Amino acid sequence: MGQAKKMLMEQEEQELTQNEFTEFFERLLVREYITNLNISGIAKHLTTKGYDSLSKDQLRVLQDFTAQFREKYECSQCYGTHMSGLLDYLEVLETGYCTICEIDRENYLRD
Numbered sequence: 001m002g003q004a005k006k007m008l009m010e011q012e013e014q015e016l017t018q019n020e021f022t023e024f025f026e027r028l029l030v031r032e033y034i035t036n037l038n039i040s041g042i043a044k045h046l047t048t049k050g051y052d053s054l055s056k057d058q059l060r061v062l063q064d065f066t067a068q069f070r071e072k073y074e075c076s077q078c079y080g081t082h083m084s085g086l087l088d089y090l091e092v093l094e095t096g097y098c099t100i101c102e103i104d105r106e107n108y109l110r111d
């Protein structure tokens with residue numbers, strides 16, 4: 001693979017992560033989940049002004065928050081083995097299970 005192509009792919013991957021990061025906080029703000037005013041303020045900054053406008057310190061606050069969120073909302077059925085992205089953890093917050101386990105459960109309950 002050429003260097004330019006590789007760089008482009010890395011850039012795309014980074015953008016995907018940033019979009020996911022932003023959407024994650026967008027959804028938490030809608031739910032009014034974040035009670036810490038400092039964190040919710042930075043999250044609002046992220047969703048209105050964009051990822052690139054955050055300072056390193058602000059970014060670190062949000063990254064600490066997501067790290068704790070991931071620990072707290074790990075899927076209780078697969079222990080996170082099905083979970084790939086941040087948004088999967090929102091699913092656990094809502095249903096107690098990740099998307100894949102939730103579908104499994106629905107199928108199981110239907111039979």
Ligand SMILES: [Zn+2]
Nearest residue numbers: 075078098101
């Ligand atoms: Zn699961």
